[in-house]
Amino acid sequence: MNEMADILIIGGGVIGVSIAYHLAQRGLGRIVLLERDSLACGSTGRSVATIDLLTFQPHAVELYAKSGEFFDQCDKILGAECGFVETGSIVLAGPPQESGLLAAMQKVQAAGVEVQSLSIEALRKLEPAVTLDGVVSASIAPRAGYADPVLTTQALANAARRMGVDIQQGRAATRLRRAGKQVFGVETATGDIEALIVIVAAGAWSGNLLRTAAIELDLQPVRHPVVALRRPPHAASPRHSLLDLTTGIYARPESDRLILLGSINPDVGYDPITPDDGAGYVHDEYVLWVMERFVQRFPALEAGELTRGWAGIMTISPDWQPVLGKWPDCPNLYCATGFSGKGFQISPAVGELMARLIAGDPKASKLLAPFAPTRFDNGRLLRTENEGQAYGLLA
Ligand SMILES: Cc1cc2nc3c(=O)[nH]c(=O)nc-3n(C[C@H](O)[C@H](O)[C@H](O)COP(=O)(O)OP(=O)(O)OC[C@H]3O[C@@H](n4cnc5c(N)ncnc54)[C@H](O)[C@@H]3O)c2cc1C
Known part of the structure; x- marks a missing residue:
């Protein structure tokens, strides 16, 4: 006889385990999660894992606000650490991004998130080593920071297991079983699993899996490299997580001497790949591009030592916003x-x-409606004004 689940989740990244945990909390029957390799082995394990608390996409504000509270209280909620470090997050804007940053701040503030404008003078006090050419306005979210993506995944998975979720690692769903308007579960190399509801949370592999049920979702896996820089002993480095909309880079402290850096420009460091290509290493041209921009802000760090870097896969949707929901x-x-x-x-x-x-x-249902997978067929792509300008998206 086939194995049975009320709800079957495919993918053991941070998204799959978070869904499993929250379903179990609501006591929604027998929940099974399949991970083809090990938990957090995909994008999650390679994430820079910054928690900005600020978004330029108005429909996403609630997602950011709710999640910020969770990371802050993770040990109380899950009884385990997620490695949250509060660095605060600063956004730097030039003239083209100024009004967008203000609008984003107002929306996020209205959702109860602490975020403020920062005068250039106040910014210099918070980041004494920074050079601010081209910056006309800035914001700070003091409670933002970063967490440990693997610890977070494990904490959610362990809490889900305690509530009875069956997490099976080393077991891949090889195809979705669909007939007409229904899926019946999945096939695996070791037998089928029947399910009343199936959730695909398979990161960069989601498109391929959905195709086995004759569903086309336009997702582009890309390779994104991260540069790790060790500051010289006596040079000051950023104290906060930084998003520099003027140069197109992000930076965040990883430890006392290590800084993680990368591009937010979609034309640089977001190279289309197929998900099984493997992410590979960090190319020299990318390091140069990122460093050139970073040292415009922190000149003393030009003497920093490039220690290591890594690359991971991101899954890009046509409007660079998540795809959440079901198909009619x-x-x-x-x-x-x-x-x-x-x-x-x-x-x-x-x-x-x-x-x-x-x-x-x-x-x-209302909160998630803007992110529905059907928006691409209906021509209802989410426009992210000003983030679009800043990132060069959706011109
Ligand atoms: C370099 C880098 C930096 C990033 N920085 C940030 C950041 O600073 N802040 C931020 O918020 N986000 C960041 N992200 C993005 C973030 O990490 C991802 O959006 C998030 O981890 C996605 O989680 P996921 O669970 O959807 O995907 P994944 O973590 O990829 O999980 C999907 C899982 O599904 C499994 N799977 C696939 N196919 C099957 C199958 N057929 N059967 C069973 N299992 C299957 C895979 O093995 C994988 O473990 C970054 C990503 C990268 C790569």
Whole structure:
């Protein structure tokens, strides 16, 4: 006889385990999660894992606000550490991004998140080593920071297991079993699993898996490299996590002497690949591009030592926003994918809202409606004004 599940989740990244945890909390029956390799082995384990608390996408504000509270209280909620470090997050804007930053701040403040404008003078006090050419305005979210993506995944998975979720590692779903308007579960190399509801949270592999159920979702896996720089002993480095919209880079402290850096310009460091290509290493041209921009802000760090770097896969959707929900012509098949480089920081809220959506909560359904997979067919792509300008997206 086939194995049975009420709800079957495919993918053991931070998104899959967050959904599993939140479903289990609601007691929604027998929940099985399949991970083809080991938990957090995909994008999650390679994430820079910054938690900015600020988004330029108005529909995503609630996802950021709810998740911020979760990371802050993780040890109380899950009884385990997620490695959250509060660095505060500063956004630097030039003239083209100024109004967008102000609008984003206002929306996020209205959702109860602490975020303020920062005068150039105040900014110099917080970051004495910074050079601010081209910067006309800035914001700070003092409670933002970063967490440990693997610890977070393990903490959510362990809490889910305690509530009875069956997490099976080393077992891949090889195809979705669909007939007409329904999925019936999945095939695996060691037998089929039947399920009433199937959730695809398979990161960069989601598109391939959905195709086995004759569903096309336009997702582009890309390779994104991260540069790690060790500051010289006497040079000051950024104290906060930084998003520099004027030069197109991010930076955050990793420890006392290590700084992680990367591009937010979609034309640099977001190279299309197929998910099984492997992410590979960090190319010299990319390091030069990132360093050139970073030392415009922190000239003393030109003498820093490039220690190591790594690359990981991100899954980009056509409007660079997550794809969350179900298909009207296959209503027991859900997906949570296409996070476009920002999935870690919203994973707690995504898990909660997906669980509430499946439980039939109309408020969750309303909050997630803008992210529905059908938006691409209906021409309802999410426009992210000003983030679009800043990142060169959606011109
Ligand atoms: C270099 C880098 C830096 C990043 N920085 C940040 C950041 O600073 N802040 C932020 O918020 N986000 C960041 N992200 C993005 C974030 O890490 C991702 O959005 C998030 O981890 C996605 O989680 P996921 O669970 O959807 O995907 P994944 O972690 O990729 O998980 C999917 C899982 O599904 C499994 N799987 C695939 N196919 C199958 C199958 N057929 N059967 C069973 N299992 C399967 C895979 O093995 C994998 O473990 C970054 C990503 C990268 C690569």
